[in-house]
Amino acid sequence: MSATRSVPVVQAVTPPATTNRLFVAGAAASHAAHLRSYGPLATETITNTLLVALEASGLTGRGGAGFATWRKLAAADEARADRVLRSSPIVIANGAEGEPRSTKDATLLQNSPHLVIDGLLATASAIKASQVYLYTVAENFRAVQHALNERPDARHIVLVEAAESFISGEASAVVNAIENGIALPTDRIRRLSDSGLKKRPTIVQNVETLAHIALIARYGARWFRSIGSDRDPGTRLVTVSGDVQHEGVTEVAGDTPLRDILATRGVDRSNVLAVLVGGYHGTWVAADNLGVELSAAALAPLGGHPGAGVLYVLSKQRCGLQATADIVQYLANESARQCGPCMFGLPAMAGVLTRIASGHRDPNLRRELRELSDTVAGRGSCHHPDGTARLALSALSVFADDANHHLSGRCTRQSR
Numbered sequence: 001m002s003a004t005r006s007v008p009v010v011q012a013v014t015p016p017a018t019t020n021r022l023f024v025a026g027a028a029a030s031h032a033a034h035l036r037s038y039g040p041l042a043t044e045t046i047t048n049t050l051l052v053a054l055e056a057s058g059l060t061g062r063g064g065a066g067f068a069t070w071r072k073l074a075a076a077d078e079a080r081a082d083r084v085l086r087s088s089p090i091v092i093a094n095g096a097e098g099e100p101r102s103t104k105d106a107t108l109l110q111n112s113p114h115l116v117i118d119g120l121l122a123t124a125s126a127i128k129a130s131q132v133y134l135y136t137v138a139e140n141f142r143a144v145q146h147a148l149n150e151r152p153d154a155r156h157i158v159l160v161e162a163a164e165s166f167i168s169g170e171a172s173a174v175v176n177a178i179e180n181g182i183a184l185p186t187d188r189i190r191r192l193s194d195s196g197l198k199k200r201p202t203i204v205q206n207v208e209t210l211a212h213i214a215l216i217a218r219y220g221a222r223w224f225r226s227i228g229s230d231r232d233p234g235t236r237l238v239t240v241s242g243d244v245q246h247e248g249v250t251e252v253a254g255d256t257p258l259r260d261i262l263a264t265r266g267v268d269r270s271n272v273l274a275v276l277v278g279g280y281h282g283t284w285v286a287a288d289n290l291g292v293e294l295s296a297a298a299l300a301p302l303g304g305h306p307g308a309g310v311l312y313v314l315s316k317q318r319c320g321l322q323a324t325a326d327i328v329q330y331l332a333n334e335s336a337r338q339c340g341p342c343m344f345g346l347p348a349m350a351g352v353l354t355r356i357a358s359g360h361r362d363p364n365l366r367r368e369l370r371e372l373s374d375t376v377a378g379r380g381s382c383h384h385p386d387g388t389a390r391l392a393l394s395a396l397s398v399f400a401d402d403a404n405h406h407l408s409g410r411c412t413r414q415s416r
């Protein structure tokens with residue numbers, strides 16, 4: 001990506017200097033409080049030079065996949081340039097947050113909705129989008145509608161209700177929901193950035209990513225990178241839940257060790273068996289490895305990824321195999337059952353895991369689970385089976401000793 005002009009920066013206030021970047025304006029911030037805290041942003045003047053700042057910032061998507069944000073915008077911008085005027089792009093803010101263990105997007109939309117709106121308007125202006133949507137679940141509607149009503153520059157944003165389901169936030173499901181009222185993934189032959197909603201170039205961007213875009217548009221890439229590490233710059237929101245006293249959302253610097261994040265929620269590490277990182281499509285990390293940082297690069301050797309910034313804690317009193325069986329059963333129930341892997345493979349995987357967890361002494365069960373995981377991965381229209389297979393395989397690896405105990409009838413943990 002190359003360009004010569006710089007992004008217009010309006011810096012009326014001192015930029016945030018700590019890891020508290022996204023909630024500086026306080027709880028349920030009004031537009032006035034937002035402007036006092038962050039200063040104004042003339043979103044309508046922003047051009048595609050914003051992409052230069054985004055590339056320099058190193059911002060990656062905070063919705064789960066972790067793509068470089070600037071690349072997504074560049075793809076839609078390039079598609080627009082190849083098209084006649086009627087095919088101008090569409091931008092959709094994705095606040096569906098189907099991941100049951102994540103509450104970060106709801107927390108953001110209910111407390112800092114104006115950062116999300118700024119980021120949405122800035123993105124739309126940068127790629128000359130003609131239509132703008134904000135897609136989220138009913139619980140966030142009141143806060144978002146109130147915020148939209150507060151500002152004349154947001155009147156054209158269309159608010160769309162998302163279904164409460166695990167897959168309603170998958171990008172093609174978002175487009176399908178807005179276009180046809182059906183929040184299910186669709187087979188994609190072409191990229192959404194080429195042909196999405198109404199066959200126009202479409203960007204589906206997570207709401208936290210948009211909030212970071214709003215701050216980069218104000219304060220620039222160098223400011224964004226002043227916290228975090230070179231390989232994971234900026235901050236990210238993390239939802240800590242499970243066997244913890246204080247569940248909730250915390251904003252941390254990129255590349256922060258898991259143990260330090262858990263400490264912000266008062267977790268007693270001596271009683272942690274493992275932590276599920278990234279959400280229900282994520283990977284278990286054993287207690288011995290809690291020094292690993294929450295970044296794509298650090299987690300890769302463990303087969304993990306930050307995903308949507310979820311840390312789900314399992315205490316030593318719980319059974320990791322049973323917890324995984326419950327999650328895989330949930331994921332099997334949540335699939336649209338449009339494709340073979342979800343219709344047959346996921347329920348079968350849940351069944352095998354449940355048999356291992358409940359002490360069936362069948363030495364073939366582990367092999368059966370591995371074969372099922374291999375069979376479903378990469379065979380669906382979306383990545384739902386892949387994520388489920390990843391979770392199941394990580395349970396077999398991290399809870400290998402437990403599996404030995406179960407298969408020999410020697411498990412002493414609680415079943416859940």
Ligand code: SF4
Binds near residue numbers: 336337341342382383
């Ligand atoms: S893989 Fe599963 S969740 Fe994805 S489209 Fe097919 S049936 Fe639906």
